[in-house]
Amino acid sequence: MELKDYSYTYQHETALALNQVNYKVHENAVNFVIGPNGSGKSTLIDALTLNTRFGKAAGQVIGPTDNNYLYVTQYLPLLGTVRCSEITRFILGNVFLDSHIDLEFLENRLDERVLSFLKRVWHKKYNDLSGGEEKLLQLYLFLQSQKEFIVLDEPSAYIDRRNVKLVFDLIEERLKQQTFLIVTHDVRDIRLVPDSFVSVLNQGKIVSELRGQDFIDREFSQELPFIYDFSEY
Amino acid sequence: MKVFTNELIIMFRYFLKVQTTQWVFLGYSILLPLLMIIPNLSTATHSGSTAALNTILPWIGYLIFSNAITANSDVVTLREQGYLKQYKTLVTSLSVFTVSKQLVWFAMQCVEILLISLVCAVLYHINIVFIFGTLLIASTMTYFVLANIFQFLILLPINAKALVVVNYICFAIAFFLAFSASQFFHLPLWSNPINFLVFCYRLIVSPRILPLLGYLAALALSVVISKVILRLVNTSPVERG
Numbered sequence: 411m412e413l414k415d416y417s418y419t420y421q422h423e424t425a426l427a428l429n430q431v432n433y434k435v436h437e438n439a440v441n442f443v444i445g446p447n448g449s450g451k452s453t454l455i456d457a458l459t460l461n462t463r464f465g466k467a468a469g470q471v472i473g474p475t476d477n478n479y480l481y482v483t484q485y486l487p488l489l490g491t492v493r494c495s496e497i498t499r500f501i502l503g504n505v506f507l508d509s510h511i512d513l514e515f516l517e518n519r520l521d522e523r524v525l526s527f528l529k530r531v532w533h534k535k536y537n538d539l540s541g542g543e544e545k546l547l548q549l550y551l552f553l554q555s556q557k558e559f560i561v562l563d564e565p566s567a568y569i570d571r572r573n574v575k576l577v578f579d580l581i582e583e584r585l586k587q588q589t590f591l592i593v594t595h596d597v598r599d600i601r602l603v604p605d606s607f608v609s610v611l612n613q614g615k616i617v618s619e620l621r622g623q624d625f626i627d628r629e630f631s632q633e634l635p636f637i638y639d640f641s642e643y
Numbered sequence: 644m645k646v647f648t649n650e651l652i653i654m655f656r657y658f659l660k661v662q663t664t665q666w667v668f669l670g671y672s673i674l675l676p677l678l679m680i681i682p683n684l685s686t687a688t689h690s691g692s693t694a695a696l697n698t699i700l701p702w703i704g705y706l707i708f709s710n711a712i713t714a715n716s717d718v719v720t721l722r723e724q725g726y727l728k729q730y731k732t733l734v735t736s737l738s739v740f741t742v743s744k745q746l747v748w749f750a751m752q753c754v755e756i757l758l759i760s761l762v763c764a765v766l767y768h769i770n771i772v773f774i775f776g777t778l779l780i781a782s783t784m785t786y787f788v789l790a791n792i793f794q795f796l797i798l799l800p801i802n803a804k805a806l807v808v809v810n811y812i813c814f815a816i817a818f819f820l821a822f823s824a825s826q827f828f829h830l831p832l833w834s835n836p837i838n839f840l841v842f843c844y845r846l847i848v849s850p851r852i853l854p855l856l857g858y859l860a861a862l863a864l865s866v867v868i869s870k871v872i873l874r875l876v877n878t879s880p881v882e883r884g
Binding site: 456459461463464481482486489491492500503504 | 726731735879
């Protein structure tokens with residue numbers, strides 16, 4: 411998936427949301443996109459997944475084929491009055507294409523950590539979970555998807571750092587089969603994946619591209635003011 | 644096809660639960676259209692059962708119009724909230740999602756038809772099985788054609804606020820059509836789109852080959868329209884947010 415000299419202006423706006431961006435998603439890796447609010451992160455995702463509308467676009471896009479990607483928003487509102495088992499059946503039912511999912515079915519199909527979390531919340535109502543647990547449940551379930559390309563919009567929001575680590579462990583274990591594009595505001599996420607590829611976006615331009623480890627090494631060096639700001643505040 | 648069916652069952656089950664667990668909304672969705680139809684039923688009691696049915700059929704047509712509009716408005720609402728993008732990628736095709744929404748509102752419609760049939764059976768001493776059976780088949784035939792055509796709503800570049808207005812306009816037009824259809828019987832059937840239900844109803848009560856072919860052509864055309872629309876649909880919200 412790639413953007414070549416890609417520019418995009420929203421309808422009724424004059425400023426470029428993306429300005430001659432050249433961006434390539436590295437396959438079977440974690441690709442972070444980091445940048446301040448309004449820097450064009452969501453537009454970049456929409457452009458890559460061929461979801462832009464009405465605006466003026468220039469350049470070339472090589473998008474996903476045959477809908478073979480999963481887009482996970484920051485937080486998907488789900489029906490609170492049903493039990494987590496129902497939520498699991500809804501999401502994993504579509505992943506495993508089986509409408510009769512129970513814990514026994516999942517026993518050998520899921521990672522031990524995910525399974526133990528599901529066992530703990532299985533009979534609870536979804537709105538009895540805390541905000542963080544709701545988000546964690548969604549992430550654990552959506553991350554079971556077999557799609558080749560996964561887009562995660564701020565996956566670490568609402569979740570405590572211990573659980574963020576577990577989520578990223580899960581992501582790293584899936585890198586042989588899948589590619590991840592992760593939009594984040596939290597530099598601590600990058601520290602968890604030193605092998606990742608990091609792109610810093612500002613005012614519609616990619617101002618820096620580096621590996622995760624380089625990012626970690628230079629985050630307080632003031633060489634790159636954007637990275638310094640993210641790490642400092 | 645097996646994948647599509649599996650995904651459809653899962654989506655339908657979940658969204659039906661979403662619809663039915665909100666009791667206030669469920670009551671409102673089912674009872675409001677009924678409250679609009681029942682006065683028409685009671686004013687028609689003085690005439691024979693056939694004439695009375697002719698009077699209420701346009702109002703049932705209105706109900707079907709409303710459900711077909713709402714099924715597609717639900718999709719637009721989710722698009723504007725930014726979640727359609729995610730739902731689309733969870734399944735193999737966007738049609739799984741749109742058809743599941745259509746089925747949810749079809750299920751609601753079946754309950755409405757059952758309640759209307761009960762009222763009709765009591766008021767006109769009609770066999771409940773006959774009235775429910777014929778109305779159910781006629782409404783099914785009508786609903787899926789309309790639900791497919793009303794998918795054009797998903798194509799419209801409207802935000803959540805504009806959607807409310809568009810819905811009101813559509814409901815108002817449907818209401819006017821139902822009102823005029825029930826008042827001006829001398830006008831030909833084709834002069835009013837809400838009479839599509841009347842057309843389907845007559846097709847069941849007294850089947851004839853030519854109208855049947857006409858219906859099948861309308862159904863096929865609606866499927867083609869739906870397929871074209873789903874190819875063109877953009878799942879991103881209109882408003883940047």
